[in-house]
């Protein structure tokens with residue numbers, strides 16, 4: 001195989017392709033019988049929650065994936081309850097077609113019933129699959145290796161997984177060959193014999209996972225109150241700006257872009273559109289970028305394009321104050337530092353947002369804005385995110401909000 005091989009974290013846009021590949025690789029498995037809508041929702045939820053979902057690409061196309069969690073206790077319950085109504089409605093067609101799956105689905109929503117005794121600190125590999133046409137070329141081993149590295153980076157001491165015992169020799173051999181040993185055998189209530197494998201992965205003395213910053217709950221309360229009040233007060237302005245954006249150039253009023261949030265979760269950040277729709281180019285913008293519309297320039301100057309992010313704040317994806325949420329490709333640089341920075345929700349403003357208020361002007365002075373961003377701007381921003389973590393308090397937040405407003409409107 002000579003095509004370029006690349007393993008990367010999955011993005012929200014991958015949920016559909018993950019569902020299709022899952023369906024092909026596991027045609028008769030429980031999750032597959034729940035139907036494509038359920039499966040797509042399942043992968044979308046995993047990615048949104050910042051669980052471990054890795055994709056292997058061959059020549060730019062998805063050829064396999066590995067999905068799992070570093071927080072296996074109560075995993076399915078947590079996941080299903082988060083989006084209970086959407087999961088319930090997505091499972092209706094499957095329940096009508098195969099009513100016999102109902103007890104199993106019900107069991108998955110009950111917390112301790114199926115939770116088995118497992119050693120502390122083990123991550124779980126939930127599914128791994130390679131496009132059947134690409135099997136036996138080492139892609140599965142590459143995915144496992146990347147999954148182990150990610151689980152270790154999240155502080156896992158080991159990794160476990162469950163697979164069918166019968167008529168599944170190749171897969172069992174695959175896991176043994178890749179370093180797993182059998183922990184136990186058990187039979188499911190449906191009478192399927194299963195093998196549970198494990199592997200210790202803490203040989204390299206993992207760093208403990210960063211502790212969540214204190215005061216997250218109080219901060220969330222303030223965010224909800226302030227974002228609701230802000231949205232209610234600014235509603236007429238938001239409607240006006242939205243209408244103006246739509247009138248000035250063809251395309252939607254809002255621009256959505258995937259960003260990385262709290263503990264690696266993913267969400268779509270909202271802004272008023274300030275560029276002509278569908279203009280290709282780098283993900284950073286320098287001042288004078290020809291893609292920016294006239295109205296866009298005005299909105300950007302007064303940061304009015306960022307106002308829809310009050311909705312992201314209300315949804316719990318962002319906070320008023322915190323590190324600016326980045327696009328996934330920039331989080332791949334300096335992953336350890338990002339892991340620390342994202343122990344808090346990303347925010348509308350912070351020390352870095354203030355220092356780089358005129359980021360576009362800085363980048364426009366560079367021959368290669370993308371490179372300048374990664375090599376100069378990003379390390380400095382990460383330094384300032386670390387300063388925010390160290391100085392985080394209600395007073396700091398209020399000071400940062402006041403300073404941001406003063407600097408924008410002076």
Ligand SMILES: CC(C)(COP(=O)(O)OP(=O)(O)OC[C@H]1O[C@@H](n2cnc3c(N)ncnc32)[C@H](O)[C@@H]1OP(=O)(O)O)[C@@H](O)C(=O)NCCC(=O)NCCS
Pocket residue numbers: 025026127128129130131134135136137138139140141142162163164170171173174175177
């Ligand atoms: C299990 C699975 C992920 C393995 O993926 P894969 O890409 O085929 O895995 P690899 O290529 O790394 O290894 C598979 C075998 O191919 C062999 N192999 C690897 N590179 C090879 C090559 N270039 N040429 C020939 N064989 C090769 C490996 O030695 C290995 O042999 P083994 O069966 O004795 O362990 C894949 O078969 C799959 O998707 N199966 C269906 C889904 C599934 O059941 N997943 C597990 C759920 S618990």
